[in-house]
Amino acid sequence: MTTWQNKYAERMDGVNSSIIRELLKLAQVPGLISFAGGLPAPEIFPIDVCNEAATRLLQEHGQQALQYSSTEGYTPLRQLIVEKLNAMGMNFTVDNILITSGSQQALDIIGKIFIDPHDSVLVEQPSYLGALQAWKAYQSEFVTVPVDDDGIDVDAMEEVLKSNPKFMYILPNFQNPAGVTLSLERRKKVVALANQYGIPIIEDDPYGELRYEGEDLPPLMALDQELHDEDDGNVLYLGTFSKIFAPGLRLGWVAGPTAVIQKCTLAKQGADLHTSTYTQMLLYEVAKDGFLDEHKQVIRRVYKERRDIMLEGLEKHMPDGVTWTHPQGGLFLWVTMPDHMQAREVFDRAIKNKVAFVPGYAFFPESETGYTGHNTMRLNFSNANPEQIAIGIERLGNAIRNS
C-alpha cells in the first residue's frame, strides 16, 4: 500500500500551518479578549442590504448566478473595479482586471506564475504572513528590508535590489502587521528604484480605503503608470472586498498590464476554473449603485473609535519603555517592548490574563522559529468592541509589567 509520507512534493517541506493559527488554538479560553486575529467587526456587516441584493439577484438573474462563468470574472464587477481604481489615479480597462477568490488567491497565483525554486522575493520586515506562506509553497526564499514609521526603508532597499530579487512585495497603506504607511516621498523612490533595477512591484492594498486621518496618498501603481505607455508598467495591484464589505464572500482582484493578467488568468483556470458566479454577482448587486461608498463611512467611524480607544489604553497602561505605532487607518498596530523582553513569554502570561495578541516574530520570514522581532507584537483593533478594547489593553499592560 501507499506510504503517503514518501509521496509529497519537495515544495511542501517548507509549508507549515500558520503560527497565528497554532497560537489561536492556545487562546480557546472563555472570556478571552482577542487582539490576535484580523477579523472585521461582524456587527456592522450590512446583512439587510445583502439579503435584498440576494433576493433581487436570484429573481432576476438566478440561472446565470448559479451557472459556470468565465475565469476572468463577471464583467460588470470588473468594470466597477476599473471605475474605483481609475478614481484613485490609475488607468485601467476591464482587460486589466482578474477577479480572484480573495486576494489570498492573487498571492498564490503570483507565486505560481513567477517563483522558481530558490528565487528570492523582497519583502518588508515585518510582512503579511499569508504572502510568505503562499510563496514558500513555490520554494521561494526571502530577502528583507525593514519598515519604520514611514514604511519600507528605501535606502536599505536599494542595496537589496542589487541582489536581483524576482519581485518586491509592498503593503503601502496601514501595513499588516506594523500599521505604518509608506510616505509620498518614499513611494516615488520605490517606483523609481523598481524601474531602475527592472524589479516588479506587487502592491497589496487591502486597507487603503479605510483611512481615519490624513490624506490619501497615490498608489504605487498610479505613480508607475505615469512613467509608462498605456497598458504597460512595473506593478501588479491587489485589492479585496473583504475589508469594505465582507470577507466571507472571498472576493478580491489583481490589476496590471493585460499580458500579465492573461498569464494570471491561465494560472487561475487550473486553480479553480473561476470564482463563484453567485458571490461575484451578489457583490455587484450590492455595490452597483454606490452602496459601498456609504458603508465605508460606517466602517471608518467604527474602526477609528476602536483605534483611538486602543491608543488611549496603551498610553494609560503600558509601562515605560514600551512603544507603538500610530496607524492612520487599517486594522492593526504594532507594539515594541524593551529589548530584553520576549513577546512569546508575554503571550503565555497574557492568555492567563485573558487577552491575546500575535507575537511579532510570526511576521518575520527569516525567523519563524527564532527570535527576530522577539520583543514585538501585533494588535488588531477592528474586531473587539470599545469596552473589550479598554479592558483588554489594561490586561495586556499587566501581563507586560509582570513579565
Place this chain on the structure above:
Amino acid sequence: MTTWQNKYAERMDGVNSSIIRELLKLAQVPGLISFAGGLPAPEIFPIDVCNEAATRLLQEHGQQALQYSSTEGYTPLRQLIVEKLNAMGMNFTVDNILITSGSQQALDIIGKIFIDPHDSVLVEQPSYLGALQAWKAYQSEFVTVPVDDDGIDVDAMEEVLKSNPKFMYILPNFQNPAGVTLSLERRKKVVALANQYGIPIIEDDPYGELRYEGEDLPPLMALDQELHDEDDGNVLYLGTFSKIFAPGLRLGWVAGPTAVIQKCTLAKQGADLHTSTYTQMLLYEVAKDGFLDEHKQVIRRVYKERRDIMLEGLEKHMPDGVTWTHPQGGLFLWVTMPDHMQAREVFDRAIKNKVAFVPGYAFFPESETGYTGHNTMRLNFSNANPEQIAIGIERLGNAIRNS
C-alpha cells in the same frame, strides 16, 4: 523597467489556455447548437429553494456567513458530506473531509502537494482536461492507459504501474470525456494493483449520483477501505456539488486519510484561506433536510431524456462507420469516426452547420497539438434542450457525411 516575459517561472512554460476555451471562441455563431461545453441545464436550477435558503441564512446566521471561517470548511456541511459518502459504502468522519472551491481546486491542491517537476502521473486516455491543465502547472509528465467500454484497461495499467508514477487518476463513473463506466471486476483489480504497487489513486467522481440506468457500483474508495485499518488507505476521493446542485457556487470536496487531508488543508490555506463561508452555509441550508435527494430525481429525469434523444439521433443520422459510447449516466458521450477522418476538420464544417463539439484530441495529454484521437469527439447532452439536440445531431451527421 520590467520585462515581464523574462520573469515567469519555468512551470508556466507548459500551461496553455484550454483548447476547449479557444475552440468555443470560434463557436460564437448566432443560432449555434453547442454540444461542446459541460454545462448543467440552467432551467432546472432550483432558484426558489436557493432564494428561500439565502433569506433564512442571512436572517439567522448573517454575521457568520459573511465572516472569515476555517480552512477545513463549514463543519455541518462536512458532516453532511460524511453522511452522503458513508451511505455510498465509505467510512469517514468530518476530519476526513476538506471543502474545496470546486473540485478543480482539489485537483490543483493534489498537484501542489504531490507533484515534483518531471514526476509522471498515470491518467486515462482520454482524460479530464482540467486535471491535465492543473498538473502541468506543477511540471508533471503523463503516462496513459486507454479506456474502453468498461473503463480503464487494467492489463495495460499494470505494465504502466511498473514505471512508478506518482499517482493514478481515475474517473470511474460516466467518465469525462468518454462517458464510460469502470466495471466492478476492474474496480477490484485497480484497487488491488494500487495496493500492490503502492501507487495512490485519485478517484474523481463528479457524476456518480447521476445514473440513468443500471446499478450503482462501489467507489474505489469503498473497495480500498475494506483492505485497510480505519483512517488509512490508498485513495483520495473527489466530489462536487456542481452537478447535483449548481456549479456557480464552486463547492467541492476531497476525502481521504486524515493525515493527507491535513496536508491538503495546509496547501489550501496558502491558496485562498478558505472557501466562501456564505456559499458553504447556503448549500448546507439548501441541503440539510434532504432537498438534493429530491432534486437529483429531477436532474436524472431531464438528462436521461436528453441522452436518449441524442442516442436516437446518432442512430438515425450518423453515417456508417461512426460509433459512439452508451453512457449509463453523466453528461457526455464519445463519438469515434472512421480512422481516415479528422475531427478538427469536421469541427470547422460543423460550425458552418451551426453545431459545435469538442474534438477528442483535446483530451489526450500526449498530443494536445497532434493527432492522437484525431477521429474522435466529445458530445455533451445536458445543456441543450431536446429539440436542439435532435436538430444538432442531424446537423452533425451532415457535417460528418460531407467531410
